[in-house]
Amino acid sequence: MRSTMQDVPLAISQLLDHGSTVHGAQRVFSASPSGITETTFAEIGANAARLAHALAGLGIAPDDRVATFMWNSARHLEAYYGIPSMGCVVHPLNIRLPGDQIAYIANHAGDRAVIADASLLPLLTPLLDQLATVEHLIVDGADEATLAALRERPRPAGRPGLAVHDLDALLAGRPATYDWPELDERDAAAICYTSGTTGEPKGVAYSHRSIYLHALGTSVVDVLRMSAVDRLLCVVPQFHVLAWGVPYGALLTGAELVMPGSRLAPGPLAEVITATRPTKAVGVPTIWAGLLEYVQANGTDISCMTEAVVGGAACPPALFDAYDRLGVTLVHGWGMTETSPMGTVSRPPAGLSAEETRRYRLSQGRLAGPVQARLIGPDGTRLPWDGTSAGELEVRGPWITGGYLGDESGREHAGSFHDGWLRTGDVGTITPDGFLTLTDRSKDVIKSGGEWISSVELENHLMSHPAVLEAAVIGVADERWGERPLACVVVREGVTVDFAALRDYLDGRVARWQRPERWVAIPEVPKTSVGKFDKKRLRAAYANGELKPRLLIG
Ligand code: AMP
Numbered sequence: 001m002r003s004t005m006q007d008v009p010l011a012i013s014q015l016l017d018h019g020s021t022v023h024g025a026q027r028v029f030s031a032s033p034s035g036i037t038e039t040t041f042a043e044i045g046a047n048a049a050r051l052a053h054a055l056a057g058l059g060i061a062p063d064d065r066v067a068t069f070m071w072n073s074a075r076h077l078e079a080y081y082g083i084p085s086m087g088c089v090v091h092p093l094n095i096r097l098p099g100d101q102i103a104y105i106a107n108h109a110g111d112r113a114v115i116a117d118a119s120l121l122p123l124l125t126p127l128l129d130q131l132a133t134v135e136h137l138i139v140d141g142a143d144e145a146t147l148a149a150l151r152e153r154p155r156p157a158g159r160p161g162l163a164v165h166d167l168d169a170l171l172a173g174r175p176a177t178y179d180w181p182e183l184d185e186r187d188a189a190a191i192c193y194t195s196g197t198t199g200e201p202k203g204v205a206y207s208h209r210s211i212y213l214h215a216l217g218t219s220v221v222d223v224l225r226m227s228a229v230d231r232l233l234c235v236v237p238q239f240h241v242l243a244w245g246v247p248y249g250a251l252l253t254g255a256e257l258v259m260p261g262s263r264l265a266p267g268p269l270a271e272v273i274t275a276t277r278p279t280k281a282v283g284v285p286t287i288w289a290g291l292l293e294y295v296q297a298n299g300t301d302i303s304c305m306t307e308a309v310v311g312g313a314a315c316p317p318a319l320f321d322a323y324d325r326l327g328v329t330l331v332h333g334w335g336m337t338e339t340s341p342m343g344t345v346s347r348p349p350a351g352l353s354a355e356e357t358r359r360y361r362l363s364q365g366r367l368a369g370p371v372q373a374r375l376i377g378p379d380g381t382r383l384p385w386d387g388t389s390a391g392e393l394e395v396r397g398p399w400i401t402g403g404y405l406g407d408e409s410g411r412e413h414a415g416s417f418h419d420g421w422l423r424t425g426d427v428g429t430i431t432p433d434g435f436l437t438l439t440d441r442s443k444d445v446i447k448s449g450g451e452w453i454s455s456v457e458l459e460n461h462l463m464s465h466p467a468v469l470e471a472a473v474i475g476v477a478d479e480r481w482g483e484r485p486l487a488c489v490v491v492r493e494g495v496t497v498d499f500a501a502l503r504d505y506l507d508g509r510v511a512r513w514q515r516p517e518r519w520v521a522i523p524e525v526p527k528t529s530v531g532k533f534d535k536k537r538l539r540a541a542y543a544n545g546e547l548k549p550r551l552l553i554g
Helices: 012-022 041-057 074-085 099-109 118-130 144-152 167-171 208-218 246-253 266-276 285-298 317-325 354-362 455-463 499-506 535-543
Strands: 027-032 035-040 065-069 089-092 111-117 136-140 163-166 188-193 203-207 231-234 256-259 280-283 307-311 329-335 342-345 365-367 372-376 391-396 421-430 435-441 446-448 451-453 468-478 482-491 518-521
Touching (some): 012 041, 027 041, 027 266, 035 041, 041 167, 065 074, 065 099, 065 118, 074 089, 074 188, 074 246, 074 256, 099 118, 099 188, 111 118, 118 136, 118 144, 136 167, 144 163, 163 167, 203 208, 208 246, 208 342, 231 246, 231 266, 246 256, 256 266, 285 317, 317 329, 317 354, 317 455, 329 354, 342 435, 372 421, 435 455, 446 468, 451 455, 455 468, 455 482, 455 499
Parallel strands (some): 065 089, 065 111, 089 188, 111 136, 136 163, 231 280, 280 307, 307 329, 482 518
Antiparallel strands (some): 027 035, 188 203, 329 342, 342 365, 365 435, 372 391, 391 421, 446 451
């Protein structure tokens, strides 16, 4: 028997229409070096429509990819909504990648137009000659001289001509409404590439349906807890997994947004917080670690933020405790570019002891409703959810990717999937009540004498030592044990490092044989384009002989 329900496609245009009317008076605060501007959701709706008219006027047609090269801002939100609503695909480019990777990704996606912030032109302009498919460059905030210089640039032979436009001029006089087409909800709406922490960037195309369901499924109380009484500071860049879906949840729920633009260093970010007083936030651990240092040194009051969802990398327990003392609850979440990204969020059940609650908080969190998970052991068998059996996490669901862009046959990335499930490459346990604890990434776990050592566990303990600002642990070849941990430690300013004391500190925290004997002090842990510890670079530095560890014997 068929249901009697209407079959209305899930569409981003519907989220836009809803947010810009029902929540029309809600605001987006966009920060830049020249100050903070306010835009209402209603204005975002009107400008998204104007943008769609403008793009259509340039001949941008359904299915065309339109890239952005922008900071987080209201303008960037208009692109997030206008481009997919007209039937095109928005592709936020990662401004922090090396230039040749940005060009590779834009060419791979086949972007026809790029909308760029003028302040980012110094990064984009040198790449223009490498962009094989881009025909339109639309710049926000450039002066006439800059636009003229861009227009005069010769194009390499064989490339399409590049028309250069000023965004404001392009939007001026356009209608504030657009008759959004009814689209197939399974069509692509947006593209993001993985940040390449463990390999080359891979493209994931999100559909209208997956983005809509993700917005519905993650703004709820037990996940991101977004509502019209909140103002959410979105530190996660819009090019990093669509800012974790927050921009789409905002128009669905009416949660106001604070977009920090380029104001991401701890001092400017603290200023943005005191000026706009967000109640919630999302960001990777390194952002919160940097802000903490600043806030502690300057006595800034950030207690307007009741909570901050932290994910993208394991959050050290010491950071949870430090923020508790500031009155800000960190909430741990796990996800990937491939999972839209929300997979788990750690909100402990009620009625537990303080110790049990802490354990739940430190875990990666409970599976979001539509995300199915299973653990696969090294021998390929499915492991129980008993909180102790550790295996590779595999996931499946309506906002999990089933393949990668440009590999429709699935052959190139066959190893990433297993009977229709996504292999995450993350190793961990799941409790009977669905809380995931990651012990490590399969590529980062250290295999010492047939036993596993979790690099994350060592890092977390080291970072709870008062003298340690950052610590990253990598596996290095060892003649006797196959692999052993190398601890790369960043010591706080004004403190002298004593590796033996740090090793002793690990006594009782990890098994004795797991304590590293190789130690090196480094000025800073290298970070990826989205602010995660970049262990690939540490491994390369070690292989090149740039890291010279001290050996502690006995
Ligand atoms: P990306 O697609 O670049 O966001 O990277 C996704 C990967 O980040 C995951 O596969 C995990 O290895 C890691 N990750 C994300 N969130 C967490 C977390 N809360 N704890 C540990 N690792 C995480």
